[in-house]
Amino acid sequence: MFDLILRNGRVLDPGQGIDRIADIGFRDGKVAAVEPGLPVEAAKDVQDATGLIVTPGLIDLHTHVYWGGTSLGVDADAIALRGGTTTFVDAGSAGAGNFAGFRRHVIERSQSRILCYLNISFAGIYGFSKNVMVGECSDIRLCDAREAVACGREHSDLIVGMKVRIGRIAGGTSGVAPLDIMLEAADRLQLPCMTHLDYPPPGRIEVIPRLRPGDVLTHCYKPFPNDIRGGDGHVRAEIKAARERGIIFDIGHGMGALDYEVARAMIAEGFLPDTISSDVHTLCVDGPAFDLLRTLSKFICLGMSLEQVVTAATSAPARAIGRSDLGSLAVGAIGDATVLRDRSGSFDYVDSLGRSMTGNRRLFCQGLVRGGIWTANEEQELA
Missing domain, CATH: 3.20.20.140 (Metal-dependent hydrolases)
Structure with missing residues (x-):
């Protein structure tokens, strides 16, 4: 039984060498499984991450x-x-x-x-x-x-x-x-x-x-x-x-x-x-x-x-703060994840000197998993 499954996202965890489509199961506030095809019927909550990026x-x-x-x-x-x-x-x-x-x-x-x-x-x-x-x-x-x-x-x-x-x-x-x-x-x-x-x-x-x-x-x-x-x-x-x-x-x-x-x-x-x-x-x-x-x-x-x-x-x-249980989707790590959408478009970015740069990509947060609990970003800013 899982408390939460993030289903079918692009799991991107460079620290673990992971970049693939998979499900992530969370149990008792920790990462419990990272693999395709986790049984969604064995989860209290299921969130579809198709087309999205799931990072630690x-x-x-x-x-x-x-x-x-x-x-x-x-x-x-x-x-x-x-x-x-x-x-x-x-x-x-x-x-x-x-x-x-x-x-x-x-x-x-x-x-x-x-x-x-x-x-x-x-x-x-x-x-x-x-x-x-x-x-x-x-x-x-x-x-x-x-x-x-x-x-x-x-x-x-x-x-x-x-x-x-x-x-x-x-x-x-x-x-x-x-x-x-x-x-x-x-x-x-x-x-x-x-x-x-x-x-x-x-x-x-x-x-x-x-x-x-x-x-x-x-x-x-x-x-x-x-x-x-x-x-x-x-x-x-x-x-x-x-x-x-x-x-x-x-x-x-x-x-x-x-x-x-x-x-x-x-x-x-x-x-x-x-x-x-x-x-x-x-x-x-x-x-x-x-x-x-x-x-x-x-x-x-x-x-x-x-x-x-x-x-x-x-x-x-x-690594800088000596917390190997964070920043990772390894099984047993603290059950935190960020679900992202990588959007293409025209976005204005300003540096600290007021210089402007027009970029063609921007990351938006679709939701967070904190200690195995899902929170959707219902007010996602799209501008």
């Missing part, structure tokens, strides 16, 4: 979903179906000083799964709006490894890594010090970290050598002056060396971190992002990022294949 539940590795508790937080449940997202990884909205509120008032009440990078700043991201922009690491007194470690241990079921935002905006005159403090906490917790770098100082030369294998550098296709290209337009040598030693390069589209010129050059050179994330927050949820599916669609139109973008939003982010 999409994971958005960089989001801000502490809605109501931080000024940049959006409601994960409100955009989950639109973005085809079953797991939101919040990238440091909360620090040790307000993480308990994030847990009780948002995470525990959310239908969407929310996992977290903990901000090294005790206050989290507290001053972020169109009119107020105060970097949480601009006062180094807020960065305390002891508080972060204590919080990380108390909430180890939700915290998958540490986060720091550094640069002229997020860190003011603190330089690279918040990164070093975060790395101390991450090492003690034995967790990876994610680093945001806005405008120097510090610059790449100071930051990248400090990162460890498995750490994430987000906003990797952002514009100059932290463009990962050299003046000759090619990938910088230190960036290539960082990838070779295991640094993970994440998109983190957001308000200001996707430059089409950079993206086209990097893709043409074969330097693809490891993970593709939306960095969705209040200043970009209505554009230019919108959500994970809009971001993935941009990368298809920029030249990546469907298989590549699905990998970058399933098995790759699952």
Whole structure:
């Protein structure tokens, strides 16, 4: 007996090497079978996925979903179906000083799964709006490894890594010090970290050598002056060396971190992002990022294949946060799936600099399976 069968879809799970027409059966919140011709009479619920693409539940590795508790937080449940997202990884909205509120008032009440990078700043991201922009690491007194470690241990079921935002905006005159403090906490917790770098100082030369294998550098296709290209337009040598030693390069589209010129050059050179994330927050949820599916669609139109973008939003982010039970349709994995329609047409896409691109494809979410339970997207946006 199955709780749910998704029938006759194109099952696309690059992490498992699967791309075929098959049924997926879910039982007790997990994937129970992936094969053609599952007996539909043995299921409580059957959904026809003919002509649709069924992927593991999409994971958005960089989001801000502490809605109501931080000024940049959006409601994960409100955009989950639109973005085809079953797991939101919040990238440091909360620090040790307000993480308990994030847990009780948002995470525990959310239908969407929310996992977290903990901000090294005790206050989290507290001053972020169109009119107020105060970097949480601009006062180094807020960065305390002891508080972060204590919080990380108390909430180890939700915290998958540490986060720091550094640069002229997020860190003011603190330089690279918040990164070093975060790395101390991450090492003690034995967790990876994610680093945001806005405008120097510090610059790449100071930051990248400090990162460890498995750490994430987000906003990797952002514009100059932290463009990962050299003046000759090619990938910088230190960036290539960082990838070779295991640094993970994440998109983190957001308000200001996707430059089409950079993206086209990097893709043409074969330097693809490891993970593709939306960095969705209040200043970009209505554009230019919108959500994970809009971001993935941009990368298809920029030249990546469907298989590549699905990998970058399933098995790759699952690996980055050490959650092999997510981002997979292997039997026994958590029963999450995203059902997609790949539409052809004419679609306008804008990058973080306001440049427009007309693409001929866009992914739309038909519905989500979360813990083996089907939710249809009845308000699918077709424009």
